[in-house]
Amino acid sequence: MSEDGEQRNDIPEREGVSTGRRALMLGAVGASAIVSIRPALASTAVSIVHCQIPVPDAARASGWIAADGSVVPSGTAGAFAPPRQPLKGEAVKQALAGGQLPGVEYERSQAYMKYVRNLHSGTSGFTCFASLQMPRG
Amino acid sequence: MRHVFSVRIGPVGFRVGSDWRGPIRQLAALYAGYPQPEDGVPDFTVRLFAQRPWRRVIRPAVMIGGDFMIPDAAPLPLAQGLLAAEMAMNLQMALGQRRYLLLHASAVERDGRVLLMTGESGSGKSTLAALLSQRGWRLMGDEFALIDPVTGLAHAFPRLVSLKNAAIAVAEAAMPQARFGPLLEGTPKGAIRHLVPDAAAVAAMDTPGKPALLLFPRFGFAPDIREVAPGEVFMRLTQASTNYVAMGERGFDALTRLVLGIPAQAIDYPDTDHALAQVEALWDAL
Amino acid sequence: MAAVYRAAQAEALRIVPLDTFTAIYHRASGITHLVGPPVPEILAALGPDGLTLGALIARLGETYDLLDADEAALGARLDELVGAGLVRTA
Amino acid sequence: MNVGANGWLLARILRSPADAAALDAAGWTALIAIARAEQMIGTLAWRLHGTAMPPAVARILADARALAEHGRTLALWEAEAARRVLAPLGVPVVLLKGTAFVAAGLMAGQGRSIGDLDILVPRGSLHVVERALLANGWEWVKPDAYDDAYYRRWMHELPPLIHRDRDRMIDVHHTILPLTARITPDAEGLLADAVPLRAEEKGALAMLSRTDVIVHAAAHLFADGDLAGGMRNLWDVHCLIEEFGVEGLVERAEHHGLGDAVGRALRLAAALYGDGATLSPGDRACLRRVTARDGWGRATHPWTRLAFYVRSHWLRMPPAMLARHLWTKWRKQAAA
Numbered sequence: 001m002s003e004d005g006e007q008r009n010d011i012p013e014r015e016g017v018s019t020g021r022r023a024l025m026l027g028a029v030g031a032s033a034i035v036s037i038r039p040a041l042a043s044t045a046v047s048i049v050h051c052q053i054p055v056p057d058a059a060r061a062s063g064w065i066a067a068d069g070s071v072v073p074s075g076t077a078g079a080f081a082p083p084r085q086p087l088k089g090e091a092v093k094q095a096l097a098g099g100q101l102p103g104v105e106y107e108r109s110q111a112y113m114k115y116v117r118n119l120h121s122g123t124s125g126f127t128c129f130a131s132l133q134m135p136r137g
Numbered sequence: 138m139r140h141v142f143s144v145r146i147g148p149v150g151f152r153v154g155s156d157w158r159g160p161i162r163q164l165a166a167l168y169a170g171y172p173q174p175e176d177g178v179p180d181f182t183v184r185l186f187a188q189r190p191w192r193r194v195i196r197p198a199v200m201i202g203g204d205f206m207i208p209d210a211a212p213l214p215l216a217q218g219l220l221a222a223e224m225a226m227n228l229q230m231a232l233g234q235r236r237y238l239l240l241h242a243s244a245v246e247r248d249g250r251v252l253l254m255t256g257e258s259g260s261g262k263s264t265l266a267a268l269l270s271q272r273g274w275r276l277m278g279d280e281f282a283l284i285d286p287v288t289g290l291a292h293a294f295p296r297l298v299s300l301k302n303a304a305i306a307v308a309e310a311a312m313p314q315a316r317f318g319p320l321l322e323g324t325p326k327g328a329i330r331h332l333v334p335d336a337a338a339v340a341a342m343d344t345p346g347k348p349a350l351l352l353f354p355r356f357g358f359a360p361d362i363r364e365v366a367p368g369e370v371f372m373r374l375t376q377a378s379t380n381y382v383a384m385g386e387r388g389f390d391a392l393t394r395l396v397l398g399i400p401a402q403a404i405d406y407p408d409t410d411h412a413l414a415q416v417e418a419l420w421d422a423l
Numbered sequence: 424m425a426a427v428y429r430a431a432q433a434e435a436l437r438i439v440p441l442d443t444f445t446a447i448y449h450r451a452s453g454i455t456h457l458v459g460p461p462v463p464e465i466l467a468a469l470g471p472d473g474l475t476l477g478a479l480i481a482r483l484g485e486t487y488d489l490l491d492a493d494e495a496a497l498g499a500r501l502d503e504l505v506g507a508g509l510v511r512t513a
Numbered sequence: 514m515n516v517g518a519n520g521w522l523l524a525r526i527l528r529s530p531a532d533a534a535a536l537d538a539a540g541w542t543a544l545i546a547i548a549r550a551e552q553m554i555g556t557l558a559w560r561l562h563g564t565a566m567p568p569a570v571a572r573i574l575a576d577a578r579a580l581a582e583h584g585r586t587l588a589l590w591e592a593e594a595a596r597r598v599l600a601p602l603g604v605p606v607v608l609l610k611g612t613a614f615v616a617a618g619l620m621a622g623q624g625r626s627i628g629d630l631d632i633l634v635p636r637g638s639l640h641v642v643e644r645a646l647l648a649n650g651w652e653w654v655k656p657d658a659y660d661d662a663y664y665r666r667w668m669h670e671l672p673p674l675i676h677r678d679r680d681r682m683i684d685v686h687h688t689i690l691p692l693t694a695r696i697t698p699d700a701e702g703l704l705a706d707a708v709p710l711r712a713e714e715k716g717a718l719a720m721l722s723r724t725d726v727i728v729h730a731a732a733h734l735f736a737d738g739d740l741a742g743g744m745r746n747l748w749d750v751h752c753l754i755e756e757f758g759v760e761g762l763v764e765r766a767e768h769h770g771l772g773d774a775v776g777r778a779l780r781l782a783a784a785l786y787g788d789g790a791t792l793s794p795g796d797r798a799c800l801r802r803v804t805a806r807d808g809w810g811r812a813t814h815p816w817t818r819l820a821f822y823v824r825s826h827w828l829r830m831p832p833a834m835l836a837r838h839l840w841t842k843w844r845k846q847a848a849a
Contacts, residue, residue, distance in 0.1 A: 024461050024487035026496040033462050034503050036678060037375045037455040039382040050224075050325040051209040088211065090325050128209040138809055150569065152542065154809055176567035177538030182546045184809060204549045204810060235576035368444030372457055382455070385583040386437065389448040389455055393439045452590040453583055454679075506650070506678075508594065 051128035052086035055112055058124060067107065069114025080108045089128050092116055138184065143174055147283065147294040147342050148236070150174025151226050155185040156193050160218030167219075167297055167318050167331065170339050181205075181229035185221055188212065201225040205232035217321050220329060223297060230281055230294075231379035237283035237292060238384055238391040241377045244277035244291055245269045250349035251291045252420065253282050255377045258326070261356040264304040265412055267332055268311055272413070276338040277346070286384065286391035289398070290345035295338045297331035305330045307409060349423060351401040354412060358405035362415060365401040425476060426512045428501055430469040436509075438463065452508050465500060466509065473513065476501065518543035519813070520744055520804025523551060524785040527748065530561050541570050543808030550810035551744045555581030555624030581624040588612045588627040591681045592718060595630060598649045600716025602641055607633040607707045609686065609729065613720040614749070616710050621752035625745070629673070629682040633721075635704060636687035643671055643685065651676050651683060689729050698732065698769035723757035724765040731778035732771050739822045743803035744785070750778045751786040 027033060056063050056071045063071035064079040072079050087101065092113070095101050101109040119126045138154030140161040145151075151174070155161050174180070184202040187193040197215035203225055210228075213221045230239060242255035243266035252274070254262040263279040270276035277293035284291055297318065300308050305328060309317070318331035353365060353373070365373075374392060375381045381388045402419055406412035437448035445463045447456045461483070468474070468482045479501075480492055504510035522544055526533050536544065548554040558574035558581070566574070592612050599606050607613075609631035614622030634642050651674040671685040688700035707719040721729055727750060734746045759779070766775035781799055783790040792800070802821050805814040812818065 021486070021488050023490055024464055024483065025490050026461055026493055026500060027491075029495050029499040031499075032503065033459045033500060034507050035372070035457045036507055037372075037382060037457065038678075038680070050211045050213070051207070052211040053209065086211075088325065089209075124208055174569065176541075176569035178541045178545070178567060178569040178573070180569075180573055182542070182549075182809060184811070204546065235580050236572065367441040368457065371441055371444070371446055375455065382453075383580065383583060385453050385579070385586065386448055386450065387579070389437060389439075389446070393441075393446055396441065397439075451586070451593070453586040454590075508590070511597065 051089040053089070053092060053116055053119070053125035053128050054086040055082050055115055055125070065111045065115050067111050067114075069111060069116075069118045071115070080111050083112065086125070087112065087116070092129065138186070142168075143179060144168045145172045145174045146226075146296050147278070147292055149181070149230065149234070149294065150179035151181050151183060151229070152179040153183045153185065153222055153226070155218070155222070156187050157185070157197065157199075157215060157218060159215065160185055160199070160222045163219045163318065164222055167316070167333055170336060181226070181233055183222065183225040183229060185218065185225065201228065203229055205229050207232070211325070213324070217324055219318060219331065220321055220324055223299065223331070226296065227280060234283075234380055235383065237285055238388050238395075239378055239380045240282045240284060240374060241280070241379065242282040243279045244282040244293070245274040246277055246291075246293075246346040247274050247420075249346050251277065251282075251346040252350050252352065252416070253291065253348060254352045254354055255374070256354050258301075259356065260354050261304070261406075261409070261412065262354055263298055263300060264307060264409060265354060265416065267298050267300070267308050268409060268413060269416065270335060270338065271312055275341055276334050277342075284348070284391050284395060285345065286387040288345070289348070289391065289394050291348050292345045293338070293342045295334040295342050297333060300330050300332055302327045308332055348395055348399050350420060351395075351399055352416065352419070353401070353403040355403065355405045356412075357407065359407060360411050360415065361403075361405040362419070363403050365403050367396050367401075370401045371396045427473040427475055428469055428479065428505075428510050428512055429471055429473040430466045431509050431511075432471055436466070438466075447509070449507075449509060454508070456507055456509065461500060462504065465497075465504065469510065518547070518808030520547065520551070520806050521785075523547045523553065523557065523744065523806075524804070527553075527557065527560050528786045530564050533561055534565060538567070539808075541567065545570070545573060546808060546810035547806045550806055550812075552626045552742065553624075553745050553748065555584070555626055556745070556748060557624070559624035578624065581626065584627055585615045585622070587681070588615055588630070591630045591676075591679065591683070592616060594676070594679070595632065595646075595683060596716065596718050598645050599634075599642060602638070602645055603716075604634055604638040604642060605704055605707065605719060607704060607719045607721060608710070609633055609689075609721070610733070610749075613726070616718065617720055619752065620756055621749045625749075629684050631684045631686060633686045633689070633700075633703060633707075636700065639671060639685065639687055643674075646674055646683065646685070650678060654682065689732050696770040698728070698771060702768070703729075723753075724762050725769075727753045727757065727759075727762055727778075728766050728769055728771050728775055731766070731775040732769075734778055735774040739818075740799060740802045743781075743799070747778065747782045747785055747803065751782040754779070754782065 055065060060071045062074060062082065064074045064076055064081055066072045066076065066079045091101055095109060095113050100106060101112060116129050119129045138156065140155045140158050142153045142161045142164045143151065153161065153164060182204050185199050186202060188198065188200050192198055198212040199215055199218050199221040200212045201210050201221055201224060205228060207228065240253065240255060242253045243262040245252050245266050254265060256262050266276055266279045276295055277291065278295050279298040280296060281294050282291050283294055315335065316333040321329045351370065371392065374396065381392060404412065404415045406415060431449060431451065435450045439446045443459060445458050447458055449456065464483065464487065468479060474482060476494055476498060480494065480497055483489060484492065501510060505512060526544060545554065548557040554577040558577035561574060562578070588611060592608055596606065608616055611622065611625050611627035612630055614625060615627065654673045654675050669686055669688045669691045673682050673684055675682045689698050689703065690696055703721060703725050706722040706725060708722055709717045709719045711717045720726065730746060730750045730753060734740065734743060762775065763772065766772045777796060777799070780790040780792060780796050784792060784800060798817070801814060802817045805812060805817060807813050
């Protein structure tokens with residue numbers, strides 16, 4: 001232990017807290033102390049070109065969209081036929097902000113939006129979706 | 138490709154090929170005073186093409202391609218071909234630029250020192266940069282600021298300034314003598330009109346400047362100015378950079394140096410007059 | 424046997440304090456982490472030799488006044504660090 | 514220079530970097546566009562490092578080297594992240610393709626772009642590997658019943674997984690060709706002959722033996738793929754042969770039932786990057802497909818590409834299954 005430290009040990013305990021030793025909180029179990037930076041590429045790149053989200057993606061082309069957003073065989077009861085055109089990025093952005101997709105009824109809009117929210121990286125439309133929900137700047 | 142246009146904007150050379158003559162003619166007119174890519178070799182290739190051969194003529198729609206592409210890009214009608222070209226060039230920068238740390242920010246310079254303004258679309262950073270260029274500042278760019286990781290200097294990238302919706306009339310009124318591109322109505326972001334940077338901006342585009350102040354403008358709020366702490370600035374700039382992660386340790390160096398080197402303020406403003414006064418006051422107080 | 428935690432080699436990390444936050448560039452992964460206290464303190468205390476959770480609390484207590492010397496809380500921080508790749512268990 | 518602006522231009526410069534001195538501005542521009550389209554700009558940049566070129570080109574290639582270096586860091590870290598999760602299982606883990614090349618410091622890895630992490634594990638360990646990955650931040654990319662069942666029953670790998678924080682995919686293979694292909698390589702032999710990368714380390718990763726790694730590159734190119742990315746894969750083959758030679762290669766290829774694929778890979782690699790070879794009409798068709806690029810980086814020869822696409826499906830599946838596969842896909846489309 002350094003000379004400095006020994007001196008400090010001579011100071012009465014109560015005052016020692018206030019004279020130099022820094023206080024440190026370990027934090028709550030559920031809290032988080034690390035943010036790992038992810039590429040913002042998607043957000044800015046897609047704000048530059050207008051993007052669209054095919055529903056469903058080409059790999060599952062022409063499946064239907066169930067109320068929970070999953071892709072199910074066409075004709076499944078209670079599921080919705082996919083939109084004829086890919087969803088426009090701007091329309092999805094408004095729906096994400098609490099609105100509804102234009103030109104479709106409420107339940108259908110909800111199902112499509114659940115599909116969009118479930119998109120994973122590597123699925124077509126994901127880059128577009130990622131860009132819409134990430135605040136920038 | 139059938140029609141070709143080449144240009145250098147700041148340190149970056151582009152080659153644009155197109156299936157149609159229209160967008161190329163517009164680019165050539167608007168970028169008339171700009172130089173050619175250095176050594177005749179562009180940094181990036183851009184392609185404007187028809188998805189199917191017949192879409193060249195029947196309901197022509199412009200697909201965007203080039204060295205770097207994203208899978209979800211939507212085509213634009215041929216009438217918006219100029220916009221498609223601008224987007225495609227920006228996309229090459231966003232995805233392919235590796236020499237400079239790219240900040241999604243506008244930049245203006247005075248006395249060799251640079252003011253950076255970053256914010257979401259609609260924050261007014263383009264409009265403010267354009268208006269400041271009328272008041273003794275040099276326009277360096279309205280979309281991307283290029284930070285050199287070796288020197289820490291900001292390089293100019295004075296592409297056409299993209300004015301949207303209400304900002305179009307503001308800029309037209311403030312700069313009656315400026316040159317503008319065609320008014321593009323009904324784009325996915327509303328009306329867009331491009332402003333040609335003035336001759337001074339183009340003449341000085343190879344001169345970098347030292348970053349001096351960073352602002353986060355926000356339009357449509359009661360006037361307010363508050364300091365932004367370095368930790369928050371760092372986080373926000375990583376999200377305002379398309380290539381921060383890809384730049385690796387050079388990006389980390391460039392960004393920490395910038396964040397610790399210059400003050401940062403968030404400014405809220407109800408109209409551009411307020412904003413200009415806030416900017417001048419903060420600048421004078423440096 | 425209690426798990427031993429080891430920090431990444433010091434030369435593999437670039438650590439730049441910003442304010443209460445610290446930016447860390449991890450050369451091995453190419454990933455930047457923005458961290459708050461007590462993460463930089465934990466990394467400095469661990470070192471590459473490795474400590475058990477109990478030994479780490481004791482070491483931190485030598486330098487700092489731990490206001491909540493709670494093993495569960497420290498365990499949660501270490502789990503986060505392991506997930507980020509900045510600390511490994513052995 | 515007597516080469517049009519297509520894949521042959523890139524091949525010629527990689528084979529003989531000194532030839533780049535003869536390029537004019539248009540030639541350099543085409544070369545860079547083609548190299549980017551083939552995802553070989555980093556390879557080109559390292560190959561031309563130190564030779565004379567215009568300053569604008571030197572800057573572009575310096576950027577490409579920096580990018581490749583960063584890509585190398587990410588690829589190695591992804592392998593290390595998987596190792597940390599899989600080492601406690603005691604399962605042998607063999608790195609495949611680009612990650613293996615950079616981990617072993619091979620010439621084929623220099624400047625190479627690397628996408629997913631590909632690993633080979635024993636078929637009997639697939640389940641524990643899958644469970645460990647899912648418990649440590651990896652998630653399924655596509656939650657789709659048909660494709661999932663298809664993968665599990667017929668493919669040589671798990672359906673792709675992606676790490677939720679790092680956005681990187683991992684492909685877990687248990688052999689190097691789909692189970693549906695008419696050729697069945699000796700997967701146990703691949704694992705048995707694998708070479709540890711850092712032998713001193715407990716739970717170290719391994720790579721395929723020097724012959725198996727070439728056999729895999731060839732299998733990947735012809736038996737599995739439609740020759741997409743062929744210029745890069747053949748550059749891999751060329752570099753691996755330069756470094757490892759061909760001793761025992763033919764015997765090993767025959768052992769796996771991949772003698773034809775390896776023979777063709779060697780001829781094509783020699784034609785593109787080496788001293789040339791005697792080519793069959795089939796070889797020429799492959800080369801036409803592989804070099805189909807123009808000076809704008811665009812894909813050319815669409816019919817040749819389509820023919821190879823159909824062929825790739827044909828090779829992967831017995832005819833009856835191909836019909837069933839296409840029928841299922843078709844029904845999904847028709848129903849809409």
